[in-house]
Amino acid sequence: xxxxxxxxxxxxxxxxxxxxxxxxxxxxxxxxxxxxxxxxxxxxxxxxxxxxxxxxxxxxxxxxxxxxxxxxxxxxxxxxxxxxxxxxxxxxxxxxxxxxxxxxxxxxxxxxxxxxxxxxxxxxxxxxxxxxxxxxxxxxxxxxxxxxxxxxxxxxxxxxxxxxxxxxxxxxxxxxxxxxxxxxxxxxxxxxxxxxxxxxxxxxxxxxxxxxxxxxxxxxxxxxxxxxxxxxxxxxxxxxxxxxxxxxxxxxxxxxxxxxxxxxxxxxxxxxxxxxxxxxxxxxxxxxxxxxxxxxxxxxxxxxxxxxxxxxxxxxxxxxxxxxxxxxxxxxxxxxxxxxxxxxxxxxxxxxxxxxxxxxxxxxxxxxxxxxxxxxxxxxxxxxxxxxxxxxxxxxxxxxxxxxxxxxxxxxxxxxxxxxxxxxxxxxxxx
Amino acid sequence: xxxxxxxxxxxxxxxxxxxxxxxxxxxxxxxxxxxxxxxxxxxxxxxxxxxxxxxxxxxxxxxxxxxxxxxxxxxxxxxxxxxxxxxxxxxxxxxxxxxxxxxxxxxxxxxxxxxxxxxxxxxxxxxxxxxxxxxxxxxxxxxxxxxxxxxxxxxxxxxxx
Numbered sequence: 041x042x043x044x045x046x047x048x049x050x051x052x053x054x055x056x057x058x059x060x061x062x063x064x065x066x067x068x069x070x071x072x073x074x075x076x077x078x079x080x081x082x083x084x085x086x087x088x089x090x091x092x093x094x095x096x097x098x099x100x101x102x103x104x105x106x107x108x109x110x111x112x113x114x115x116x117x118x119x120x121x122x123x124x125x126x127x128x129x130x131x132x133x134x135x136x137x138x139x140x141x142x143x144x145x146x147x148x149x150x151x152x153x154x155x156x157x158x159x160x161x162x163x164x165x166x167x168x169x170x171x172x173x174x175x176x177x178x179x180x181x182x183x184x185x186x187x188x189x190x191x192x193x194x195x196x197x198x199x200x201x202x203x204x205x206x207x208x209x210x211x212x213x214x215x216x217x218x219x220x221x222x223x224x225x226x227x228x229x230x231x232x233x234x235x236x237x238x239x240x241x242x243x244x245x246x247x248x249x250x251x252x253x254x255x256x257x258x259x260x261x262x263x264x265x266x267x268x269x270x271x272x273x274x275x276x277x278x279x280x281x282x283x284x285x286x287x288x289x290x291x292x293x294x295x296x297x298x299x300x301x302x303x304x305x306x307x308x309x310x311x312x313x314x315x316x317x318x319x320x321x322x323x324x325x326x327x328x329x330x331x332x333x334x335x336x337x338x339x340x341x342x343x344x345x346x347x348x349x350x351x352x353x354x355x356x357x358x359x360x361x362x363x364x365x366x367x368x369x370x371x372x373x374x375x376x377x378x379x380x381x382x383x384x385x386x387x388x389x390x391x392x393x394x395x396x397x398x399x400x401x402x403x404x405x406x407x408x409x410x411x412x413x414x415x416x417x418x419x420x421x422x423x424x425x426x427x428x429x430x431x432x433x434x435x436x437x438x439x440x441x442x443x444x445x446x447x448x449x450x451x452x453x454x455x456x457x458x459x460x461x462x463x464x465x466x467x468x469x470x471x
Numbered sequence: 472x473x474x475x476x477x478x479x480x481x482x483x484x485x486x487x488x489x490x491x492x493x494x495x496x497x498x499x500x501x502x503x504x505x506x507x508x509x510x511x512x513x514x515x516x517x518x519x520x521x522x523x524x525x526x527x528x529x530x531x532x533x534x535x536x537x538x539x540x541x542x543x544x545x546x547x548x549x550x551x552x553x554x555x556x557x558x559x560x561x562x563x564x565x566x567x568x569x570x571x572x573x574x575x576x577x578x579x580x581x582x583x584x585x586x587x588x589x590x591x592x593x594x595x596x597x598x599x600x601x602x603x604x605x606x607x608x609x610x611x612x613x614x615x616x617x618x619x620x621x622x623x624x625x626x627x628x629x630x631x632x
Contacts, residue, residue, distance in 0.1 A: 137515065137620075231513040231526030234621025238589070259547040264538050371623060376526045388523045396535070400627040401511055401528035403542055406550035409627050417587075 050455050051427065057434040059448050063422035066240040066415075071458075072367040078457050079347050080105040082198045084207050086349040086361045087111055087121055089377065090191040091227035092138075097155055100138040102373075104195060105363060109183065110134050110144070111193070114156040121186040121195050122157040127178055144180075153180050190219045191226065192359075210285030214293075214343045217336055218353045220328060221302040222379035228359070229376040229391065235400040236371045239412035240419075241348065241364040244372065245450055247408050248350040248360070249342050251282065251292050251442035252432060257411050261403045264396070265298060280339070280441035282433070288346030288453025290446035296340050298355040298397075301390040302379065303337040309389060316385055344446065346453055351377075356394035368416050374399060475603065480576055481564045483601070483608045488559040488580075491631055496540040499631070504602050504609045507533045511615045511628060518598075518616055528628055529615075539631070550629035555586035557630055561597075573602045573611060580615075584630055591625035593632055594618045 049071075051060040065071050085104050092100055093113040100111050101124055108124035110133065126133050126146040133146045133153060143160055145152045151162040157180035159173050172178055185196040187204035192215065194204050205212060219226060237244065247253070255262065280294020299306035303324065305317040324333035341353040350360040362372040376394050378387060397404045418425075430451070433443020490499040503509075511529040512520050522530030531539060542548045559582045568575040576599040584591050600612040615632045622628065 229524070229526045231516050231520070232621075233513055233526065233528060234515075234623065236623040236626040238624070238626065257549065260542040260545055263545075263547075264542070369624070384523070391522065391524075391526060391530070395522075395527060395530055399526075399528060400622050403538070406627040406629040407548070410550040410629075413587075 047426065049459065050451060054434070057431050059431045059434055059444075059451075060427040060429055061451055062426060063419045063428060064426075066242060067367050067419050067422055069367060072364065074458060075364065076106070079454065080197075080363075082196075082201065082457060083347050084185075084187070084194040084196050084201065084204050084345075085347075086345070086359070087186075087193045087195045089226075089228045089359065089375070090119060090188065090193060091225070091380075093119065095140065097140045097142055098138075099134065099136075099141060099144075099155065101134050101136065103363070105197065107183075107197070108132055109195065110157075110180070112155040112157075114154065115142075116156075118156070119186075119188065119193060120156055121183045121193070122180045123183060125180070126151060127159070127180060128162070133180060157182060190215055207287055208345065209287045209289060210283070211287075211289040211291070211343060211345050214285070214291050214341060215351070217332075218341065218343070218351060218357070220332075221324075221336055221357075222381055223327065224379060224381035226357075226377050227380055229378055229387075231376070233374040233399045234371070235374075236365075236369065237409045237412050238369055239409075239416040240367055241362055241370040242450075242454070243412040243415055244362050244370060245344065245348070245350075246430075246447050247412060248352070249282075249290050249292060249344045249446035249450070250444075251280070251294065251342070251440070252444065253408075253411065254442075257407050258397075258404045260407070261397055264403060282439050282441050282443055282445040284445060284449035288450055289344060290449040291341055291343045292441035292446060293339050293341050294441040295338065296354070299389070299393060300337065300340070300355060301382070301386045301393065312385065313389065316383060320386070344450065346450065352398075355397055356390050358394065358398055475566070475569075475574060477564055477566055480566060480574070480601070480608070481561075484561050484564060484576075484578055484599075487610075488561050492557050492559055494554050496543055496631070500537060500540045502608075502610050503533060503536065504611045505533055507536065507609075507611055507613075509536050509610075509613045509615075509631075511617065511632060514617050514620055518614075528617075528622070543629075543631075548629075550627060551586075553586075555584045555630060557585075558583045573600050575599070576601055580632070582630070582632060584625070593625055593628075595632075597632075 047062055049062050049065055087104055088111050096113050096115050096117050098113045102109050110122040110124040112120045114120055124132050124134055128151050131146050131148040134144050143152050143154055152160045154160055159178040183195040184199040187194055189204055282292045284290055299309055303317045303320040305314050321337050324336055343351045348362050352358045357377040358374055359377050360374040362370050364370050378390055395402055399405050430444040430447045433439035433445055439445040509531045510522055512527045516525050543551055546552050561578050561580050563579040565577050566574055578597050580597055582593040595618040596616045598614040601608040602611045
């Protein structure tokens, strides 16, 4: 498809420090169609966190890359990811968003399945051959691949995809740093933020790992932060770096002036908060040593896992995934993640922190959405104004967190999957 | 307190809606008590969920509500610059309980918001605890229970619901 297109998807020239992304990639229906097959059908996609299904029989239904998935914990306690469609005639089997069930009955003809997807019974069994129930084809079908890393559950529709741990590449170590905040495990806090942005999904990928936009896009948030903290001087400016983690994953890691429930105190949290934060910090030092404890507690991480998972370890801990519905429309699901052994005080401040900055009712995310939507509007001119520039920090030995290395890592992998054989006109794909 | 009628409450709520539609937010803020809360829970939570232990869309105490108003009046609140146009319809107003110094009220709302050629609909129920003062009501608590599932396609709550 692209081979016949006169314009390449990326324009890269490391020697001249040029990295341009065709705006067509955000608007072209052909690109949108190809992404379904070449990106979303060939990646590991986040499904949910193990803590969402604490007990046997717990389930949630969730849409992942356009497929309805039934995510369950079966009677033996094993997590399952099933395609939510009846093997008989295709109806969606489970129509509830979440709950606990011993079995699932398709209401169309009454077939009943266990939480493991196995057919238990069907009306009129006598009219089926003996052994019908024992056939694999009589069961709800599992997703082609389902693997878990530190309670983060992923699925893939590509049966031949590499194992999840290999796919995660350098992102694995960052997930470890995040999960090592506690040795009591982490849980998703009840309450899902489900929203949408009228923009291409890749704009949210870029925005989630963009340390460059904060000062201007989030000016009002920093006004408020300035009035509630006195250490803004340590701020967003020079305190961090961006890293390419391989396979399209990327991260920025940096210091910031906001309070972190694990574990950076701010004056707004008072003396009671101070002793609590010190206790958490001392505990980290005991378990991990001073250097790693300092990194876990005082550094912030915006971690991106290709193609559509963001784990932000910032003033709160968020898990965010998003899916394209049209070239100019995406849906987003976001959750708060928190240590299981957190005090009521810390949990309250964590959620308070989360809502101040994050989410569609916060003081920052709506302005991100506005920016993305206005990029999408700007792309109306993409036939004449062809290129986005993401060259900031190119050629630096160690790009800063407000450079654009992270985006180059994403786009390089995107391009590799979209156009596996170098298409004519693409000069280079190196980041 | 016993003499408060539904019409009194309606007048108060219609006035609140008008202040919001006219972006007179500093004036709107004076409708709240000093210990007020304004909350919008996520739509997959029970209606009485606590924002101390559950993730909401919005959980403002009076101080943050003040910051919200200050923010929305700035040019740098990009999501609302220029200000969207809104039209709020408030109805089905009911007084559910009368206490010594406050009443419990619910109303349903439908709010249309237009910006940059796109119109979105927000709808649901507002639950109020209204304190009675010598000069009228003050809002001690406003909990906005969104109808529908999530925020799609409206996407955000950059206005006050």
